[in-house]
Structures are given as structure tokens and as C-alpha cells.
Amino acid sequence: MKVFKSTTLLAMGLSAIMLFTGCSSTSERPSENNSKADETKPKVVNLYTDRHYDSDDKLYSAFTEETGIKINVVKGKSDELIERLKTEGADTEADLLITADVGRLHRAKVSSLLQPVDSQVLKTNIPENLRDKENYWFGLTKRARVIVYAKDRVKPSELSTYEDLANPKWKGKILVRGADSVYNQSLLASFIETMGEENAKKWASGIVANMARAPKGGDRDQAKAIAAGEGDIAIMNTYYFGHMLNSSDPEEKKAAEKLAIFFPDQNGTGTHINVSGAGVVKSAKNKENTVKLLEFLASEKAQKSFAEANYEYPVLKSVDSSDLLKSWGSFKEQPISLSKLGELNEKAVKILNEVGWK
Amino acid sequence: MNIQRKVSMRSVLAFLSIIIINLPIIAIVSRVNFSSNSNWKHFKQYLLPDAVSNTLLLVIITLLLSGTIGVLLATAVALFDFPLKRFFEWVLYIPITIPPYIAAYVYAGMLSYTGVIQRLCRDWDISLQPQWLDIMNIRGAVFIYSITLYPYIYGVVKSFLENHSGNFIDTARVLGYKPIKLFLKVILPLIRIPLIGGFMLVMMEVVSDYGVIKYFNIQTVSSTIFNSWFGMGETGVSIRLSFYVMIFIIALQVIEEIMRGRKKYNLGSGRARPITAIKLKGFKRYAMIFFLILFITVAFLIPVGQMVVWAILAFQKVSLANLSQIIFNTLLYSTLATIIILILNILIAHSRRWMSTKSGFIMSKLTQLGYSMPGAIIAIGTITIFVAFDGLLHPLYRFFDPNAKKLLLSTSVTMLVFAFVVRYMAIGYNSVNSAFAKVGLKYNDAARTLGISRTKAMLKVELPMLKNSLIAGFILTFIDILKELPLTLLLRPFNYNTLASRVYEYANDERIHEASVPALIIIFLSILAVILLVRINSRKGGIKKK
Numbered sequence: 001m002k003v004f005k006s007t008t009l010l011a012m013g014l015s016a017i018m019l020f021t022g023c024s025s026t027s028e029r030p031s032e033n034n035s036k037a038d039e040t041k042p043k044v045v046n047l048y049t050d051r052h053y054d055s056d057d058k059l060y061s062a063f064t065e066e067t068g069i070k071i072n073v074v075k076g077k078s079d080e081l082i083e084r085l086k087t088e089g090a091d092t093e094a095d096l097l098i099t100a101d102v103g104r105l106h107r108a109k110v111s112s113l114l115q116p117v118d119s120q121v122l123k124t125n126i127p128e129n130l131r132d133k134e135n136y137w138f139g140l141t142k143r144a145r146v147i148v149y150a151k152d153r154v155k156p157s158e159l160s161t162y163e164d165l166a167n168p169k170w171k172g173k174i175l176v177r178g179a180d181s182v183y184n185q186s187l188l189a190s191f192i193e194t195m196g197e198e199n200a201k202k203w204a205s206g207i208v209a210n211m212a213r214a215p216k217g218g219d220r221d222q223a224k225a226i227a228a229g230e231g232d233i234a235i236m237n238t239y240y241f242g243h244m245l246n247s248s249d250p251e252e253k254k255a256a257e258k259l260a261i262f263f264p265d266q267n268g269t270g271t272h273i274n275v276s277g278a279g280v281v282k283s284a285k286n287k288e289n290t291v292k293l294l295e296f297l298a299s300e301k302a303q304k305s306f307a308e309a310n311y312e313y314p315v316l317k318s319v320d321s322s323d324l325l326k327s328w329g330s331f332k333e334q335p336i337s338l339s340k341l342g343e344l345n346e347k348a349v350k351i352l353n354e355v356g357w358k
Numbered sequence: 359m360n361i362q363r364k365v366s367m368r369s370v371l372a373f374l375s376i377i378i379i380n381l382p383i384i385a386i387v388s389r390v391n392f393s394s395n396s397n398w399k400h401f402k403q404y405l406l407p408d409a410v411s412n413t414l415l416l417v418i419i420t421l422l423l424s425g426t427i428g429v430l431l432a433t434a435v436a437l438f439d440f441p442l443k444r445f446f447e448w449v450l451y452i453p454i455t456i457p458p459y460i461a462a463y464v465y466a467g468m469l470s471y472t473g474v475i476q477r478l479c480r481d482w483d484i485s486l487q488p489q490w491l492d493i494m495n496i497r498g499a500v501f502i503y504s505i506t507l508y509p510y511i512y513g514v515v516k517s518f519l520e521n522h523s524g525n526f527i528d529t530a531r532v533l534g535y536k537p538i539k540l541f542l543k544v545i546l547p548l549i550r551i552p553l554i555g556g557f558m559l560v561m562m563e564v565v566s567d568y569g570v571i572k573y574f575n576i577q578t579v580s581s582t583i584f585n586s587w588f589g590m591g592e593t594g595v596s597i598r599l600s601f602y603v604m605i606f607i608i609a610l611q612v613i614e615e616i617m618r619g620r621k622k623y624n625l626g627s628g629r630a631r632p633i634t635a636i637k638l639k640g641f642k643r644y645a646m647i648f649f650l651i652l653f654i655t656v657a658f659l660i661p662v663g664q665m666v667v668w669a670i671l672a673f674q675k676v677s678l679a680n681l682s683q684i685i686f687n688t689l690l691y692s693t694l695a696t697i698i699i700l701i702l703n704i705l706i707a708h709s710r711r712w713m714s715t716k717s718g719f720i721m722s723k724l725t726q727l728g729y730s731m732p733g734a735i736i737a738i739g740t741i742t743i744f745v746a747f748d749g750l751l752h753p754l755y756r757f758f759d760p761n762a763k764k765l766l767l768s769t770s771v772t773m774l775v776f777a778f779v780v781r782y783m784a785i786g787y788n789s790v791n792s793a794f795a796k797v798g799l800k801y802n803d804a805a806r807t808l809g810i811s812r813t814k815a816m817l818k819v820e821l822p823m824l825k826n827s828l829i830a831g832f833i834l835t836f837i838d839i840l841k842e843l844p845l846t847l848l849l850r851p852f853n854y855n856t857l858a859s860r861v862y863e864y865a866n867d868e869r870i871h872e873a874s875v876p877a878l879i880i881i882f883l884s885i886l887a888v889i890l891l892v893r894i895n896s897r898k899g900g901i902k903k904k
Contacts, residue, residue, distance in 0.1 A: 046852055074853075077866075
């Protein structure tokens with residue numbers, strides 16, 4: 001009986017392996033005739049997004065009201081959504097991928113997950129440096145990664161460039177989150193582009209040497225740590241600061257009011273910006289509707305909502321930033337092509353590991 | 359001959375379900391590549407040392423701390439009688455309802471500059487070094503894991519002590535053992551087996567956790583798996599690493615089995631006497647109550663109280679659209695997955711009893727593999743399998759509907775429920791298997807002499823006897839799925855939200871106040887489940903009554 005059982009086990013195992021390999025070879029077969037019934041298709045856009053703001057949901061409902069096109073959403077982390085798109089291949093139901101970082105859009109593009117879109121509206125509304133050269137992806141909102149400092153301990157005249165933060169005079173003063181933050185990776189990638197790999201690495205190790213504490217928490221936690229006096233300067237994204245100033249917790253507001261924003265590199269290359277943006281999925285089954293949605297998101301109405309509800313900078317020039325953003329003043333932006341941030345991401349991650357940026 | 363055929367049919371079913379639930383793991387393992395490329399070298403040089411030492415440190419200290427808490431609390435509740443004992447007995451389960459990542463956010467928030475403690479100190483002009491209150495480090499992570507995971511240990515140890523140790527403890531007491539000697543010489547050796555089972559669960563939770571360590575920015579094996587796969591797009595390193603983690607956990611289990619194998623613990627007849635609780639008097643009584651209240655305050659009241667305050671502050675900013683739909687979704691699919699897990703576990707545990715020790719052991723380990731890998735990795739394996747299934751089944755779909763889309767299963771909730779089953783089989787398995795092991799074969803054999811089949815004997819005789827253990831397994835699994843995050847995020851179909859995904863959406867955006875609202879609902883629902891669990895458990899011992 002025992003012999004019988006182990007043979008059963010073996011047979012089951014083998015059949016499972018056969019089943020599995022059989023399955024995967026089937027899935028690799030290119031699938032055809034996916035959409036035969038175009039006429040009966042409901043009006044939808046299927047969206048994979050890494051933006052989780054309630055204000056975005058409101059925008060989608062507004063779009064549905066305007067156009068009658070329903071939006072179906074899967075919210076997740078961009079890296080995992082990209083992995084899911086890869087696995088689903090040509091059969092995916094997703095039409096549009098939205099991420100909160102340009103590096104991920106670039107990765108989706110080079111993984112052949114996106115397709116180019118030829119839209120006059122998008123070309124006019126979105127500045128050239130904020131969209132892919134070949135129109136595979138489009139930036140929808142801008143985020144600036146800036147210096148935030150303690151008003152009572154740092155004079156703005158002492159601040160100048162990102163590079164200066166690596167100067168030993170800031171030893172034990174700098175707060176910044178971990179190396180796994182995509183915003184830090186993109187920041188470093190931009191320096192690899194502007195100052196070369198060697199100097200970028202030197203900068204990163206200078207920052208590590210100047211850190212007030214081991215990196216931890218999110219961007220807001222860095223700001224709070226300045227307020228607590230653990231350090232004097234934080235590197236963080238503007239919209240988190242905006243959220244703090246408008247927090248439902250009066251203490252958080254108070255803490256944020258002790259701090260101010262400084263846009264670095266204004267006499268040099270400019271402040272680092274990143275975009276959250278979108279690209280149409282290569283095998284989108286609802287391309288026409290999807291482009292409509294993209295154009296809607298680049299329209300004045302949507303851009304205004306991005307600026308006001310989430311303190312992001314609109315990409316559409318004619319739209320004013322929110323009052324809060326205006327109060328911080330305008331600034332000169334890093335002029336580099338954002339695709340570079342994606343291309344250099346891996347190099348940036350490796351440098352961060354090598355210099356011991358935890 | 360007839361018997362042999364039936365035995366094999368049962369095993370076939372059990373093996374088949376085990377193989378199906380392991381398909382995602384096979385999908386991942388089949389991608390393991392051992393060549394040493396530049397990424398692997400980079401990883402080995404810069405990330406591996408920290409990842410391994412931090413993970414080991416976290417696991418070992420968490421096991422020590424949560425083990426100490428769990429064992430002490432269980433012993434205290436089982437051995438002594440004091441006012442409000444019934445109340446504390448179930449309240450001590452409750453911290454299991456707080457997902458560790460939420461506890462991490464809440465404690466870090468409370469201890470931060472804007473948190474209540476530092477604010478009060480400022481108001482009262484007490485100067486504090488911010489470092490004193492820093493919880494975002496390994497020590498803090500151990501604290502968070504211990505207060506949220508100890509109930510796994512508390513639960514198994516307590517029920518073991520209450521149901522199986524009466525004879526031993528009473529004998530020792532008669533022999534004049536003082537409490538400390540009793541604890542060291544009798545209780546600790548007795549509870550070794552359930553304790554190790556609890557340790558395994560806690561260890562796997564800690565090893566695969568990503569929420570706490572990401573926020574605290576601690577480099578562990580799990581964070582490295584995530585960062586290299588999802589951050590660098592480097593699948594080679596992460597797959598190889600998750601494979602090693604899995605092997606490591608299997609190895610531990612094999613070692614444990616070998617060690618246990620040498621000493622057969624036979625608890626004699628099923629008529630184990632319940633423990634006689636000693637009434638605490640005077641000072642001791644108040645000390646006990648004081649410590650229990652203190653503990654519950656730290657592990658539950660403080661974090662939940664803080665969340666209530668935040669939820670009130672942020673209530674207006676939280677979108678409650680579709681809330682009832684979200685709760686319904688969450689409950690429906692958690693329940694569905696839990697029922698499937700329970701049925702499969704019954705099938706497996708039932709047939710395990712007729713197997714040789716070795717194949718039974720292999721089978722039980724195979725049911726638990728899904729729990730030893732990080733959730734997101736299981737998720738990727740599951741998508742791979744479902745897309746393949748859909749490819750295979752597409753002709754069938756088209757047979758029914760010529761326009762059928764190809765990705766039918768993988769765009770439905772089926773995929774998510776399947777992944778839940780893969781991942782949480784281990785949680786239910788422990789209670790179901792120990793229940794079946796406890797009754798052994800005697801009832802089944804007896805029923806068979808009356809001429810009914812083994813399966814029928816199981817359904818008619820054994821299941822009713824084991825009802826309590828099964829329901830306990832059900833509720834533990836249910837709570838775990840309720841809190842689940844990575845699978846839901848990655849595998850959900852369009853427009854599908856759960857409470858946990860809502861928590862993530864706010865927390866990921868560093869809006870912890872807003873996240874408190876859905877988090878509190880998760881905790882509330884889990885508490886309802888715990889109350890149910892305790893009420894069932896307090897209707898003592900299924901076996902004895904029959």
C-alpha cells in the first residue's frame with residue numbers, strides 16, 4: 001500500500017508539471033481575434049493606477065458624466081501593476097497605466113507595454129519635456145523635490161544647491177527617507193545625468209555622511225523630524241508639505257508652519273521635478289476612449305483639480321497653481337528629459353546601495 | 359482490495375488539492391536561476407549581510423518576546439483564577455485584530471513630534487530627546503510584531519494547557535512544586551509542541567512582512583525581495599531569494615519534526631482532565647489584574663484609542679462612497695476563501711491519518727508553503743498560473759460564448775480567492791490537523807464497524823466532535839484574510855475594493871489619519887469574530903461532552 005501511495009504522489013507531481021508547462025506554452029501563443037464584437041462593446045476605459053487620491057475618483061466620475069464612458073479602476077503599486085501587465089500580455093484588459101513616477105512609465109515603455117498616442121490636445125497641453133519623445137507616455141502633474149528647512153535655525157541665504165547639501169558643514173543636519181523611495185532614486189538619476197556618475201556617487205555618499213539619523217518613514221516624517229529638532233534640513237516633495245499645512249491634525253499644521261520651502265539650484269541647473277503620468281497600454285481594447293480620458297486629464301478642469309486637491313503642479317501652463325503653491329513662488333526646473341530618470345534608475349539604485357544609503 | 363482503492367481515492371483528492379494550491383509556487387520556483395550575474399553579485403556585496411542579519415535579529419527577538427508574552431499570559435490565565443478572568447481570557451486575543459503595519463503607523467505617529475506624547479511634554483515644558491521616543495528601528499519593529507502577533511502563541515498554549523495538562527500539573531502540585539519550578543519543569547516541557555507551532559506562524563508572519571519594515575526602513579530579506587523585483591525590475595535576485603527563504607523555513611520544519619520524532623508525546627487517553635485553577639488572593643489578585651490591564655492598554659487600548667481620535671479628526675476627508683459595498687466585498691470573499699481553506703484542510707488532515715508518518719509530514723508541509731513566501735511573490739505566481747489556465751480554457755469559454763474574452767478567470771475574483779487559499783492554508787491547517795490528530799482513528803474505526811464508509815464516518819461522527827476546533831481554525835483564518843494586503847492589491851479585478859485596500863491607499867499617501875477609518879472597521883469586524891471564537895471555545899471540550 002505504501003508503494004502504491006508513493007507512485008500516486010509521483011504521478012500527481014508529474015502530471016502537475018506537465019499541466020503547468022503545457023499551460024505556459026499555450027499562453028505564449030499570440031492571441032488573435034480578441035475583439036470581434038466591436039459594435040456591442042460598452043463604453044469603458046480600464047485603468048491601472050498608482051494614484052490613490054479620492055480627488056482622482058471624483059475626476060473619473062466627472063469624465064463619465066461628460067462622456068458616458070465608464071471608468072473601471074484597479075489601484076495598486078506601479079511596479080506590481082507593471083508586472084501584472086507583463087504577465088497578462090496581449091490579453092490584458094487594461095487600457096491605461098497611470099504611475100506616480102516617470103521612471104516607472106519609462107520602464108513600462110521599454111518593456112513594450114505601452115503604445116504611442118498621436119493627439120494634438122496632449123501635444124499642446126503638455127510641455128515637451130514632460131512627455132515621452134515618441135509619445136508613449138504623458139506627464140499629468142508635476143512634483144518638485146525640494147529642500148525644506150527649519151525657519152528658526154537655517155537662513156535661506158545659507159542654502160543654494162543640492163550639491164551643497166553634501167558639504168560637511170551640514171553634518172548631522174540632513175533628513176531624508178530611504179533608498180527604496182522612488183523619489184530619491186529619480187533625484188539621484190537626475191544628478192547622474194547632470195553631473196556624471198562619479199560626482200553623483202560622491203554627492204550621495206556626502207548626503208549619507210551628513211544624515212541626522214538613519215533614513216526612515218515617509219516624506220512627512222522628515223518634516224516632522226525637523227520640527228522636533230533632529231535635523232535642520234529635509235529633502236522632500238512639495239505636495240506632502242502642502243498636505244501637512246492643510247492637515248486635519250492641528251499639531252501637524254503647527255509643525256509645518258515652523259518650516260519653509262527652498263527651491264534649490266535656481267542659479268544652476270534647476271530644481272528636480274518628477275511627474276505622475278500615464279501611457280496607453282499596448283494592447284488597449286478601448287484606445288479611442290482611453291485617449292479621450294487622457295485628454296480630459298490634461299484639460300483645464302482636471303489640471304485645476306490636481307493643483308487644488310492634491311497640491312501638485314499642473315502641467316497645463318494656462319492653469320494657475322493653487323494659492324498655496326503660488327505662495328511658494330515660481331521656480332526654475334531641471335531641464336533634463338524625464339526619460340533619463342527611467343533609463344538611469346537602475347544605476348541610481350546601485351549607487352545608493354554602494355554608498356550605504358539605507 | 360476494496361479498502362485499498364478507497365484509501366487511494368481519498369489520497370488522490372488530497373494530493374490533487376495540494377498540487378493545485380502549490381501551482382503558483384511551482385510557477386515561481388521554475389523561474390529560479392542560479393547563475394551569478396552582476397546583479398546577484400551587487401546584491402551579495404551590498405545588501406545581503408544587512409538583510410540576513412536584520413531578518414534573523416527581528417525573527418529571533420520577536421520569537422523570544424512574543425513567546426514570553428504569549429506563554430506567560432496563557433499560563434496565568436490557565437493556572438489561576440481571579441476576578442474578571444473570563445473577560446481577560448478573550449480580551450487577550452484581541453490584539454491579533456490589529457494588522458502589524460497599522461500598529462506601526464499608529465505607534466510611530468503617536469511617538470512622533472506631532473504625536474500626543476511629545477505634544478503633552480511640550481505643553482508641560484518637559485524636554486525630551488526625540489531619540490528616546492524613536493520607535494522606527496529594529497527594537498520598535500520587534501515591539502510592534504510582538505504585541506500584534508503574540509496571540510498566535512497565547513491561543514495555542516492556552517488551549518493546550520487547559521485541555522491536556524490537568525493531570526501533569528495536578529500531580530506536580532501534589533508533589534509540592536512551587537509555581538516557578540512548576541512552570542520550568544512541567545509547563546514549559548509540556549507546551550513545547552504547541553509553542554513551536556505558534557512560533558512557526560509568528561516567524562512566517564515576520565519573515566514575509568513588508569508593511570512594518572518598509573515604513574521603518576529596515577533592510578530585511580523581504581524588503582530586498584521587494585526592492586529588487588519591483589524597484590529594480592530584477593526578478594532573478596528576488597526569485598532566488600524567496601526560494602532560499604522557503605527552503606530555510608522548510609528546513610526548520612524538518613529539524614523540528616526530527617526533534618519531535620524522537621520523543622513521542624502521548625497524552626494518554628482522550629479523557630484529559632481540565633486544569634484546576636488556583637484562586638489568587640489579596641495582593642496577588644490585584645497585581646495580576648493590574649498587569650493584565652497594563653498590557654492590554656499598551657497592546658490594544660492605546661493604539662485603537664489613537665486611531666479613534668484620528669478617525670474623528672479626519673472623518674470629513676474620508677471618502678465613504680460605496681462603504682457598504684466594500685464591507686460586503688471584504689466579508690464575502692474572506693468568508694468564501696476561509697470556507698474553501700477549511701474544506702481542503704479537513705480533506706487533507708482526514709486522509710493524513712492513514713498515511714505513513716513521512717508522507718503525512720511531506721503533505722502537511724506542502725500545504726504550508728504558500729505562507730512561507732512573501733505575499734506579492736505568491737501573487738505573481740498566481741497571475742502566471744491563471745493567465746495560463748485562461749489560455750488553456752479559452753476554447754471552452756468560446757464554446758459557450760463565441761465572443762468570450764480570454765482572460766476570464768484572471769480578471770475575476772476567482773484569482774484573488776485562490777491566492778487567499780494558497781497563502782492561508784497554513785493558518786487553518788494547524789488547528790484542523792491537531793484536532794484530527796487528537797481524535798486519532800478510533801472513532802472512525804468504530805463507526806466503520808457499523809458499516810459506513812470512512813468518509814461518511816468522518817462527516818457524521820468526527821466533524822461534529824471537532825466542531826469547536828474547526829470553528830477556531832475558521833475564525834483565525836478569516837481574521838488573517840480580512841487584514842490581508844499584498845494579494846488584494848495585486849490580484850483584484852476592476853473596481854474591487856476591500857477595507858484593507860482602502861487603508862493602504864490612504865497610508866501609502868502618508869495620510870494615516872484618514873487610513874484610521876477603514877482600519878477601525880477591520881478591527882471592529884475582527885473583534886466580532888474573536889468574540890464568536892471565544893464564546894465557542896468557552897463551551898468546553900467537544901470530545902468530553904459526547
